[in-house]
Amino acid sequence: MHLLIPAAGMGKRMLHDRNKLLITLFGQPLLAWTLIAAEQAASISWIGIIGQPEDRSDLDTILGNISLSKPVQFIQGGKTRQESVYNGLQGLPDSAERVLIHDGARCLATPDLFDRCAAAIATCPGLIAAISVKDTIKIVDNTGIIVDTPDRANLWAAQTPQGFDVKLLKACHDKGRALGWEVTDDAALFEKCSLPVTIVPGEETNLKITTPVDLAIAEFILSNRKGVKPQSLKPSYP
Numbered sequence: 001m002h003l004l005i006p007a008a009g010m011g012k013r014m015l016h017d018r019n020k021l022l023i024t025l026f027g028q029p030l031l032a033w034t035l036i037a038a039e040q041a042a043s044i045s046w047i048g049i050i051g052q053p054e055d056r057s058d059l060d061t062i063l064g065n066i067s068l069s070k071p072v073q074f075i076q077g078g079k080t081r082q083e084s085v086y087n088g089l090q091g092l093p094d095s096a097e098r099v100l101i102h103d104g105a106r107c108l109a110t111p112d113l114f115d116r117c118a119a120a121i122a123t124c125p126g127l128i129a130a131i132s133v134k135d136t137i138k139i140v141d142n143t144g145i146i147v148d149t150p151d152r153a154n155l156w157a158a159q160t161p162q163g164f165d166v167k168l169l170k171a172c173h174d175k176g177r178a179l180g181w182e183v184t185d186d187a188a189l190f191e192k193c194s195l196p197v198t199i200v201p202g203e204e205t206n207l208k209i210t211t212p213v214d215l216a217i218a219e220f221i222l223s224n225r226k227g228v229k230p231q232s233l234k235p236s237y238p
Contacts, residue, residue, distance in 0.1 A: 001043045001118040002096040003161075004088040007031055007051045007059070007104035008077025019055050020209065021104045026222055030209055032062050033107035033222075039068050041111040043118035044100075046070065050077045050088040082183055086173045092166060098122065099169065101186055102161040105209045108221055113203055114161060120200050121163035126190045128163075129202035130156040159202040162186050168195060 007021050021031040028036075031049075038044045047070055051059055056074065063072060075091035077084035085101060092099060098121045102109065113129060120127050133155040139148040164186060172189040175181075183189055187197045205221050207214055 001114075001121075002046045002048070002092055002099045002166075003038055003044050003114070004048045004050060004075075004085065004092070004099055004101045005031075005034060005038075005104045006077065006081055006084045006088065006101070007049050007055075008084045009081070009105070019052070019058075021107075022055070022058050023209075023215065025107070025215065025218060026226070028066075029058075029062050030107045030218075031059070031104045032066050034102065034104050034109065035062070035066060035068060035072075037107075037109055037111050038102075038114060039066070039070060041114035041118070043115045044070060046073070046093065046096075048073045048075050048088055048091055049104075050075045050084045050091075052077050080182075081185075082173075082176070082189075085186060086177070089166065089170050089173060096166050098163060099166050100161040100163045103208060106160055106206055107209060108203075108218055109159075109161070109206045110203060113206065117161045117163050117200050120198065121165075124198045125168055125195055126162075126164045126187065127198040127200050128185070128187045129159040129161055129206065130199050131159065131202045131204060131206075133157055156199055158185060158187065159206050159208075160185075164190065 009019065022029050038047055049059060049072060051074060053076060059074065073091060075088050078087055100117055117127060117129055133152045137150055137152060137155055138146045141147050162185060169186060172193045175193060176189050181192060190197050207217060209215055209218055
């Protein structure tokens with residue numbers, strides 16, 4: 001299974017002006033934890049890291065420190081996540097028929113989640129890892145007034161990995177570029193092209209590191225997995 005990891009963003013909501021995936025957690029950059037899980041996933045055979053040229057030396061350092069056994073390809077990212085994934089798709093080997101796309105900022109995904117998504121994408125054209133919504137969700141208009149309360153039984157919070165048939169996803173991206181669609185994940189492109197996307201149960205701990213609070217939660221989760229006490233955490237770069 002081929003894996004693309006979008007890692008070309010910045011850390012504005014993390015209150016930093018560098019790529020947040022370089023922030024260290026338990027002595028490893030966030031991206032390293034993502035890569036370690038991918039390395040341990042039996043289904044993953046190739047990894048593409050989609051990043052910016054200014055981060056290349058840091059990414060090479062991360063790869064050197066964790067010594068992955070699987071081939072890794074650097075692919076230059078774009079100005080948006082959508083553009084970065086488009087570039088990533090062009091950088092896949094010609095032999096790639098299915099692909100998993102996983103945000104580097106979801107550094108707590110387990111090897112089991114990668115393997116379950118890899119197995120599921122063999123039986124459907126598109127999928128996303130997701131968890132059912134526990135909170136009551138309100139739809140609010142632009143004046144701040146609630147206009148609807150959807151049934152939460154039908155609501156799922158999207159995660160990654162997301163998996164797709166490569167030819168279909170490339171076609172969706174091409175159509176999106178031609179029509180000027182702007183989406184926040186690849187499943188939305190599939191939906192706009194009237195293609196089915198299947199839900200694979202995700203993981204409650206598979207949070208996306210976006211703010212300093214998320215980083216503190218990630219530290220707590222990792223400390224429990226490692227059986228150690230949480231550190232005094234302040235975002236830092238290597």
